[in-house]
Amino acid sequence: MDTQKLVDQFRSNFPILQSSVYRKPLVYLDSAATAQKPLQVIEYEKSLYTTYNANIHRGVHYLSEQMTAIYEQARQRVARFIGAKSASEVIFTSGATASLNLVAYSWSEAFLRAGDVVLVSQMEHHSNIVPWQMAAARRGAVVRAIPITDSGEIDIEAYERMLQYGVKMVAITQASNTLGTRPDLKTMITLAHKHGAKVTVDGCQGVVHGGVDVVELDCDFYVFSGHKLYGPTGIGVLYGKSELLEAMPPYMGGGDMVDKVTFERTTYAPLPLKFEAGTANFVGAATMAAAIDFLEDYSALMEYENTLLSYATEQLQSIAGLKIYGTAPSKSPVVCFNVEGCNHYDIGMILDKMGVAIRTGHHCAQPVMDRFSVTGMCRASFAMYNTMSEVDALVSGVDRAVKMLR
Ligand SMILES: Cc1ncc(COP(=O)(O)O)c(C=O)c1O
Structure with a gap:
């Protein structure tokens, strides 16, 4: 055609x-603010409410089991879409902002120390700046900005120089929501890893324009929102390498994220549920998976x-x-x-x-x-x-x- x-x-x-x-x-x-929704996705969401609606994970009845299966299939669909090794590395959140707050909080609690440095580029969306500033303030760390050139590209020489001074995390966009720039992530991630830093990639503006392969890219964390991907609002993804997610404390406490609760000691559920406290947006997750199917058809x-x-x-x-x-x-x-x-x-x-x-x-x-x-x-x-x-x-x-x- x-x-x-x-x-x-x-x-x-x-x-x-x-x-x-x-x-x-x-x-x-x-569409960079939010993409419109195709009829197939709208109809699919409606069909979930008319046919399968029941809370997931906790029910023994038919509908709950069906909806749980649909939700977990959505996780596998997202894992395939971004090339993750395992579906347990895919955490559903309410959106990219929630994903970035989760990683900035939990990863910093486990790994960021006083005097450490977090690098964010000058072209980041506030969602990939402010959570790092909040984490740095809590941990006594510092946030520094990687400068950009007049054409709106990363000043890669400045970046290389900055990496030499105690950098533990680099937070960088896959594509700028203003300048459009797609930084050379492969080079930036290789350099960061060479200096012992981890990398969080904000995929909000990138995933819908060509996707991603997180293993090939070798990023440590990757986030995006469903609503910019022809999917619904209120759903997003945090991908993380399992060894990092395992080592991080939970972000929010509540139902579904626990193994055993007593007043003496509470233990947490394994990945991915450790990071999914409360009733998940199961309809949103499943509908986002339908949007991914739709996108990949085109x-x-x-x-x-x-x-x-x-x-x-x-x-x-x-x-x-x-x-x-x-x-x-x-x-x-x-x-x-x-x-x-x-x-x-x-x-x-x-x-x-x-x-x-x-x-x-x-x-x-x-x-x-x-x-x-x-x-x-x-x-x-x-x-x-x-x-x-x-x-x-x-x-x-x-x-x-x-x-x-x-
Ligand atoms: C590059 C980038 N990062 C993060 C966000 C935040 O996404 P959300 O508001 O869906 O959490 C946006 C939204 O415009 C964005 O363009």
Whole structure:
């Protein structure tokens, strides 16, 4: 099937993309914030509630056993998707932020000492900065920022130099949610390991654009959210190497994460349940697995996202005074920009009235804004359901907005 037909077929699965806002066809260019959901995934979630709903792990009755099996199959599906050695290395959480807080807290309790250093890059989302700052404050450690260059890439020489000074953890994104940059993770992880540091990879913006193989990459931890992956909200994943997860204390206490509870001594369940206190989002986990099946059926379209990105980059540059932030050769499909003499928020508001949904502001990455000395940026982010004509709508919309604002 040719690419256009495949895009049309893919897009036809998303009811919301047929809708209008302010009587204009919706042009949804905010998939980096959350992806739209295909009908198959919506229907699957509904079928779980109508057919199997019962709490998992604790029941002896039929429905509970069925739902438990579906939940554990979802764990295996995620393990296969990311290339984990074992499903017990996959912890379900409420999202990437929860996963990062879990690893920052529990790993630090076991392994971070006073005076140790955690490196985070200057292009991280706040979710991959603040939990490390909180952990460092608790443990008497220090967080340092790996600088980025004017093109929005990791300054690899600076990184190598910084690794020599007591670094125990490197927290790095697979793809920046603002600059789009995909750092050379393989090199960064090899260097970190050479210096005895562990690596946490934030896969939020990477996993949906080409996936990951955690064993091949050799990262120690990997996180992502279901809702950016055409799946539901409120579900996410923390992958960790089993020897590390085994050595870490639990993050939250409660039901399901224990082996035996007495007032004298409580023992914990083995992996992965040690880190899954309380009723899990079992419907969310199973629905996310269905979204992964859906995504993998269309893996032939991955390259198409790069075509959209190149076209958008080229067309936007034709607007006088427009500056794009993040010009690395390897990018995920996001374009952040500002236009001279115009406020990013005003551009976003005018585009909205034309039916074009972009995001404006600091994108939960204030250190990136500081790096480029701006208060915010416009961001258009693309998914496999977007079309070239939607890119045209963005470009002509920005052009019109700029003429109105100047
Ligand atoms: C790179 C990156 N990391 C982490 C997050 C946090 O994800 P969530 O809000 O789903 O926990 C986001 C969300 O935008 C992101 O883009």
